Amino acid sequence: MISIRNLAVNLGQFQLTDITLDIKENEFFVLMGPTGAGKSVLLEAIAGLVTVSSGSIKLGTQEISNLPPEKRGISIVYQDYALFPHLTVQKNIFYGLRFHRSSRDNSVSRIRNLIDILALEPLLGRFPGTLSGGEQQRVALARALAIDPAVLLLDEPLAALDPRFREDLRQHLKTLHQNTLTTFFMVTHDFAEAIALAGRAAVMNHGCLEQVGTIREIFQQPASPFVADFVGMKNLYAARFSGTLAIIDGISLELGHPSASSTGYVAIRPEDIVLSQEPLVSSIQNSLNGTVKAVQPLGFHYEIEILVKNLPFKVLITKQALFDLQLHEGSETVVSFKATAVHQLAGAPA
Amino acid sequence: MRLTKKEPFFWVTLSCGLVILAFILLPLVEMVTAPSAAVLKETIQDKEVLQSIWLSLYTAGAAALISVIIGTPFAYLLARTTFPGKNLVEAIIDIPIIIPHPVVGIALLSIAGRNYWLGRVFNALGIRIMGSVTGIIMVLTFVGLPFYLNAAKEGFTSISPRLESVSRSLGASQVSTFFHITLPLAWRSILIGIVMCSARAISEFGAVVIIAYHPMIAPVLIYERFESMGLKYSQPVAVWLVCLCLLLFLLLRVLTLHQKRSA
Numbered sequence: 001m002i003s004i005r006n007l008a009v010n011l012g013q014f015q016l017t018d019i020t021l022d023i024k025e026n027e028f029f030v031l032m033g034p035t036g037a038g039k040s041v042l043l044e045a046i047a048g049l050v051t052v053s054s055g056s057i058k059l060g061t062q063e064i065s066n067l068p069p070e071k072r073g074i075s076i077v078y079q080d081y082a083l084f085p086h087l088t089v090q091k092n093i094f095y096g097l098r099f100h101r102s103s104r105d106n107s108v109s110r111i112r113n114l115i116d117i118l119a120l121e122p123l124l125g126r127f128p129g130t131l132s133g134g135e136q137q138r139v140a141l142a143r144a145l146a147i148d149p150a151v152l153l154l155d156e157p158l159a160a161l162d163p164r165f166r167e168d169l170r171q172h173l174k175t176l177h178q179n180t181l182t183t184f185f186m187v188t189h190d191f192a193e194a195i196a197l198a199g200r201a202a203v204m205n206h207g208c209l210e211q212v213g214t215i216r217e218i219f220q221q222p223a224s225p226f227v228a229d230f231v232g233m234k235n236l237y238a239a240r241f242s243g244t245l246a247i248i249d250g251i252s253l254e255l256g257h258p259s260a261s262s263t264g265y266v267a268i269r270p271e272d273i274v275l276s277q278e279p280l281v282s283s284i285q286n287s288l289n290g291t292v293k294a295v296q297p298l299g300f301h302y303e304i305e306i307l308v309k310n311l312p313f314k315v316l317i318t319k320q321a322l323f324d325l326q327l328h329e330g331s332e333t334v335v336s337f338k339a340t341a342v343h344q345l346a347g348a349p350a
Numbered sequence: 351m352r353l354t355k356k357e358p359f360f361w362v363t364l365s366c367g368l369v370i371l372a373f374i375l376l377p378l379v380e381m382v383t384a385p386s387a388a389v390l391k392e393t394i395q396d397k398e399v400l401q402s403i404w405l406s407l408y409t410a411g412a413a414a415l416i417s418v419i420i421g422t423p424f425a426y427l428l429a430r431t432t433f434p435g436k437n438l439v440e441a442i443i444d445i446p447i448i449i450p451h452p453v454v455g456i457a458l459l460s461i462a463g464r465n466y467w468l469g470r471v472f473n474a475l476g477i478r479i480m481g482s483v484t485g486i487i488m489v490l491t492f493v494g495l496p497f498y499l500n501a502a503k504e505g506f507t508s509i510s511p512r513l514e515s516v517s518r519s520l521g522a523s524q525v526s527t528f529f530h531i532t533l534p535l536a537w538r539s540i541l542i543g544i545v546m547c548s549a550r551a552i553s554e555f556g557a558v559v560i561i562a563y564h565p566m567i568a569p570v571l572i573y574e575r576f577e578s579m580g581l582k583y584s585q586p587v588a589v590w591l592v593c594l595c596l597l598l599f600l601l602l603r604v605l606t607l608h609q610k611r612s613a
Contacts, residue, residue: 044515047515047519048518048519049515049518049519068518068523068524069515069518069519070518070519070520070521070522070523072519074519075519075520076515076516076519078512078516080510080512082510082512082513082515082516084513084516084517084531084535085535086534086535095517095520095522095530096520096521096522099520099521099522099523099526100521143516143520144516144519144520146520147520147521
């Protein structure tokens with residue numbers, strides 16, 4: 001769908017170098033990375049809003065890197081909504097239509113559908129300045145999708161919203177993605193968002209792509225120390241929920257509270273896990289017997305991979321602890337962590 | 351810091367304010383109230399006065415129109431791009447504001463004269479600068495243009511480029527985006543620029559008098575009546591011109607106040 005080859009952008013002090021990326025049709029792709037990594041620049045390069053110095057961007061079979069933004073069929077939604085303040089919600093949503101030659105009846109019924117999905121009907125006559133952040137972002141989404149773009153670029157669309165609107169809009173994004181043929185490409189620094197929405201993702205740093213892969217690959221098999229450090233939560237599992245338990249491959253973990261959904265993901269930070277030779281007598285509710293599979297030195301710390309039945313856990317311990325516990329490949333150990341260390345992450349893609 | 355009535359400094363600031371207001375208003379009020387209503391009526395029926403005021407309005411309006419046509423795209427360029435030497439370009443734009451008015455007239459004359467190629471081109475085309483309406487409009491555009499450029503540039507700068515980016519990604523070309531998004535959002539600044547430009551143009555005397563004593567714009571007529579007939583005869587014309595300027599000024603205040611409220 002989108003194939004980017006050796007893309008470079010030179011903005012003086014900031015550069016994107018050698019970006020190669022393939023995004024499939026109707027995929028929900030997420031681009032993650034720290035602030036200043038160049039995520040937005042890549043987004044704007046795809047949209048045609050910054051000049052590319054070399055490389056190619058193809059949409060399907062068409063080379064688009066030299067096309068002006070209006071000829072690309074790629075919409076963009078910004079964190080700050082960027083609604084046209086002098087136009088009503090209705091005129092904002094219909095803005096792009098006059099520039100597109102597609103049959104008007106089709107477009108109008110498609111837009112009506114968008115207005116329904118995003119519950120914008122009551123807002124149509126209002127001006128953007130009178131809307132809440134969540135409402136404005138819904139309008140921005142409708143406006144971007146109104147032209148039936150091949151690709152929808154989302155630049156941290158949920159970052160400026162109150163948490164209660166964020167969940168709501170995340171749900172809307174999911175629905176819209178399922179209801180359109182548009183490819184979604186979202187920049188975010190929120191892992192929960194990435195996990196809830198995306199199938200595949202990329203991690204970016206200093207203007208380069210560090211890793212591209214499925215969400216699970218990125219969290220469980222970081223390709224570089226940077227990605228490993230960046231994603232932090234290396235223990236990520238698809239789980240079923242039953243009462244206050246999360247069940248992963250037959251292993252039950254105590255969450256400490258009942259779960260609202262029946263399936264999803266749980267994540268545990270490696271530094272939240274305690275290793276011991278004997279089961280601990282303590283308030284810790286999760287205690288599992290496992291076998292050390294690998295010991296990996298990481299500077300001041302060691303990363304220990306432990307198999308509990310067939311479930312891998314990554315644990316971060318100090319050199320001293322490694323020495324005291326006499327851990328080596330094949331040794332038996334007890335993996336313990338508090339119920340509060342088990343982070344439940346909303347929604348799971350297939 | 352809040353000023354309270356107990357502080358002596360408060361009274362200093364207040365009295366300075368009163369002195370300034372009196373300094374501005376006293377001469378104007380005195381001049382406006384000096385001629386009787388009958389004299390004012392008689393003056394406005396004077397063909398020469400009417401013609402000069404009309405000429406002032408017409409040339410200042412033309413200067414503003416020219417400024418809008420050539421100034422708007424340039425103001426947009428200045429608002430949206432950075433380039434080496436931009437500060438220098440902006441300084442050049444402000445030059446007409448700071449140089450003495452007669453100097454403007456003399457400078458313009460030196461390119462419009464027969465000794466200069468441009469003057470010869472104008473001459474060959476039958477365009478007369480000296481003593482013509484064209485010359486007056488040229489002078490007024492020269493002095494008014496910076497005011498329009500700066501106001502329009504400020505208006506464009508205050509519009510987020512993201513709005514334009516979104517418009518383009520929705521299928522609008524650069525030109526469509528300018529007319530559908532940028533211009534409607536900047537229209538108030540543009541209007542303010544037009545008012546400032548024409549207010550500046552209508553009050554110009556020093557530069558015009560060098561390029562074109564005749565046909566007489568209102569300030570030149572006022573000067574001429576003062577020189578040849580005295581204060582009493584120049585006052586009523588001045589009153590009418592001041593009324594006109596105040597009207598423009600009032601328009602500017604209404605527009606800017608409205609902008610503050612809506613911002």
